[in-house]
Amino acid sequence: MKTRVCIIGGGPSGLLLAQLLHLKGIDNVVLEKHSREYVLARIRAGVLEHGFAKLMREAQCGERMDREGEIHEGFFIADAGQLNRVDLHKYSGGSSVIVYGQTELTRDLYDARERMNGAVIHNAEDVQPHDLTSAAPYVTWRAGDEVKRIDCDFVIGADGFHGVSRKSIPRDVLREYEKVYPSGWLGVLSRTKPVSPELIYARHERGFALCSLRSQVLSRYYIQVPLSDTVEGWSDDAFWAELKRRLPAEVGARLQTGPSIEKSIAPLRSFVAEPMRYGNLFLAGDAAHIVPPTGARGLNSAASDIYYLYHALLAHYQRGDASGLEGYSAKALARVWKAQRFSWWMTMMLHTFPGSSDYDRKLQDTDLAYLFSSEAAMSSLAENYVGLPF
């Protein structure tokens, strides 16, 4: 097999790039380790920056997102029993975010690939890139007992944090930066009416909580838990009781509870791998960087990687201009680190971590007091949350 661009990973990053390139006549193949059903069973985040939404529309995959997604112009921060609203629309110069589940977005991307007979190879086992620093890289994988090979011009590592791509960069080239937080988020999806029309990020001495949603009949809630906790250790009743304890009384009183249809614990981690290019391998999305979900930056950081790669590959194939590819890593990392900073800041401001001191808590009090007393502070939060320019 031969293609121009071989994309390892059939998550949002890989599928979005595949769709954008296809529409410009740039041949590509996606190699996905798992089945489509397995990928679509993952419950992930649900807030899209306007930049990501614009890319989905350009990829001809934005129709259901625009029909079913909710435009949100603000969110709340709960602290000391009070709710304070962050007016994103006012402080971002009129922008907003779309609340639309990543699972649905990934489904839309898969449907578009299928509609256009896009090449997505599922259950590709032992995927391995080769000759990345040559002009003729190739990728092998196993389909059952048969070893397959595809020759290409470029390999895109969109295979997530646990993928093979980042590990294909030599140890003496790769630099990794990591901060692991001593907590995780226990998330629950329930077919209940959301407790609030807009998201509520709650700071509480017992731990952080988040009230989010997927639609007016599908709610998504999180509570911060110790890393030693397990999903099995949390009954639905225990989850709802703890969530209520961390919310202002008036919010807890109207919380509609119900059976969890999904329950999982995700660790909190900040991670960046540099460089995001090695020879003809380009890393994108979770393969290169991870953020704690507090700032809703995970998928949106992948969006700018895909935007830069898409335009760089377009320039290469349409105009013989390699400057975008040459400059990709530096350009992508500049925005990635800004998302890292914002996610770290939101996380440290709102979480009560084990071992945090009274001084730490006073800093959090001050951060929140400054935020709600300064237009400059509110504008800084808003411009990061709705999405810095690509």
Ligand code: APR
């Ligand atoms: N070979 C082929 N595919 C692989 C391999 C491999 N060795 N390893 C992982 N994959 C696949 C995974 O099965 C997954 O479908 O790569 C895909 C990577 O998708 P994601 O992990 O979702 O990463 P990405 O597409 O960058 O999306 C980032 O996902 O995890 C969330 O918070 C994150 O919202 C962000 C988004």
Ligand code: PHB
């Ligand atoms: C979600 O809806 O899953 C969600 C929303 C905002 C976040 C994190 C997760 O910051």
